Amino acid sequence: MVHEITLDINNKPAKFVRNDEPHLADITNGLKLQQQRLQMWGKPEGPSENDFDVNEKLLAQFAVDFWHGQFTLDDIINGATSAAVDAINAAIGDTMQYNTSTDAKDDGKDPKKSPAKTTKRRLKTSNASMPPVSKTVTSSLR
Numbered sequence: 001m002v003h004e005i006t007l008d009i010n011n012k013p014a015k016f017v018r019n020d021e022p023h024l025a026d027i028t029n030g031l032k033l034q035q036q037r038l039q040m041w042g043k044p045e046g047p048s049e050n051d052f053d054v055n056e057k058l059l060a061q062f063a064v065d066f067w068h069g070q071f072t073l074d075d076i077i078n079g080a081t082s083a084a085v086d087a088i089n090a091a092i093g094d095t096m097q098y099n100t101s102t103d104a105k106d107d108g109k110d111p112k113k114s115p116a117k118t119t120k121r122r123l124k125t126s127n128a129s130m131p132p133v134s135k136t137v138t139s140s141l142r
Contacts, residue, residue, distance in 0.1 A: 001021050002017060005083075006081075007076060008079040009075050016067050018066060018091075019068050022066075025065065029061065034096065036058055
């Protein structure tokens, strides 16, 4: 899994790459960021300036940690373009959806659906359109 980000540092584009899979610390940082965003946008009055400042710091810290400290908080805060923010959000999404299950293999196929539930009860049918049946009863016990 390769993640790339390009930052404007000293007015020059600088590209950074991460080649390894997300670790527990990345997942935890992603959860913290998601929790903060949910709280921020869940307020009846909407997010405050302080909420946006906290979000910026958590987002920047996630990026610094995710790309293993290849750049500083200041580099990311002052040098992240909208494309870089998209790269960070993609990394967060990949981190949060990361599946460590050995029996869940990505073979490019859609996951199999569970079989439909079945019932042992008899289905009720309507006899409204059927002709009446004569009810002749014979006894075989005579």
